[in-house]
Amino acid sequence: MFRIFAIFVSFLASNVVYAASFKRLIEKTIDEIIDPLIFVIFGIATLYFLWGVAEFIGKAGDEKGREEGKQKIIWGLVGLAIMVGVYGIVDIISDFFLDVNGGGGGIYTPGDYFGGGGGT
Helix, strand or coil: HHHHHHHHHHHHHHHHHHCCEEEEEHHHHHHHHHHHHHHHHHHHHHHHHHHHHHHHHHHHCHHHHHHHHHHHHHHHHHHHHHHHHHHHHHHHHHHHHHCCCCCCCCCCCCHHHHCCHHHH
């Protein structure tokens, strides 16, 4: 656990040093940590769902086994729905605040208002 924390801290420290702006830091964090984590958890939920399907089919004669498979299918689908929602929320927030697709929004700094450059 400490090793994962140390890797995360070193990642953030390197981004703080090399990031040209706060916007770039947030973009790199989303691209390199959050998005891959979402896809890993999405994959785990998919495997759990498929495990439930296999258990439901494999134990067709056993009522208790079918019920266990059914529960895994339900919770796998719940996990998939949650991860789709999380991905959508992250995408909406990054589009609104970071102006990734040029659709408005953006993070502005005081320099933007006092002649330091345009918005992001």
